[in-house]
Amino acid sequence: MSQETLNPQARQMADESMFRNLAAQASAIWPQEAPLFRRYELPPGARILDAGCGTGEITARLAGLFPQATLLGVDVLEAPLRVARARHGALAPRVSFTQGSVFHLALPDGELDLTVCRHVIQAIPHPERALAELARVTRRGGRIHLLAEDYGMIHIPPRTLDPADFWPTAPREFGARTGSDMLVGRRAYAMMRALGLADITLDYVAVDTLRVPRETFAAIWEAWRDGYVDAIGQHTRFSAEQARRHFDDQIATIRDPDQYAAWVIPILSARVP
Template structure:
């Protein structure tokens, strides 16, 4: 193992936290990653659980808070139909532009904004979808409070987020994986690494009722499958984006590739789907 003991020059936030501040190359990589993740069968499985939990219905006005490239907003629009609408809000102007460019004519309104300060009236929407956003915000409870504020009484709030503390690998040297994760934590994964498992507590504290929590364990049986969701096994992520000492990235990726070639690679990650009803 090549561990020279250097401290990584980590960023305070992951690239997904502020896409507009990235270089052109990194912005393109992140935008492509968002699209690829949305198509991944394991992410689609998580979203199916969330759709069943949110229960969107015809005629509703729904908020997609942190809407990314808009694929979920468009799926929600299909559920609410022509008499409903979906408000798709994302922090990134680049991502919002990408969402608008992919619009399919459904009843979605895209805008750039802060999900912690939406500028909407109280009780403005019938339900909220917020997927893998809270792990990146500065104050999750404040953001949840804003989502509750704009939701009508009786409306549903569905939060989907990752428990990065659940991430585990098999097929590679355990010690090497631990060293790599120590360097990329807070860089490829957010500092709020346990957000998913905290969502139930946060919704209860926010006063929601009938709170449900469903852990969905995503399984990745090959490096190619895992690389769509896990940047630390993706060889397309440029060297300069890594926060590891020289040589450690290449050593790790070589082990990942070897495990894939031998059929012994495995990665698992739990994403939580948590929802409640505003009283």
């Protein structure tokens, strides 16, 4: 299959708005996610892959969490990798970044102690194939760590507009038109079971207005707005202007100190038997 077919959101992923988004998401999620990584009890000198690493926000945090580990960040797009190398070059050679596809990793079988994949499988077709490739490169007894976005797990009260009119209708239609499943978080457990993975755990991170600074939360929504409204207008029943109004309305709610908003994100882990 072509690069475009396997990465239908390549234009959005390479836009500077996504770089802002990855930074805001890392700030919002990492404090709740880091304790999940600590549970894995990795060996000294562990080999870790960050598949779909983007700008290396989490690769660098993992390097700090596991100071004796060797880390490889892989992304299909060169633009975010240039940012990753520029921002985190001081971590070389223990941390490196290379271009590659999550569907065809240029690594031997059983190479890794921990394989991490975050904010990826909702944006690609055939997520089960990507998970199978992650399992292939992970050693027996090693762990897979998967953050699986699901845009049906967004809870924002009505303001001028009702977010329930937008979520999950827009992402469901967007995914159908681009060959991806933007509600894949609810299917990730079943996909891991189908691969025969063991000791599956499922935790939830809450990006909400109690656990995350409102401006950090709002920055995620602003980046989505800036990077996606035109594509939403192309692939869904919503025009770009309608999508923009929904995002702006929700951003106002997120910033409103009298309101509560939340995006719940499944994070799964499994052992390769």
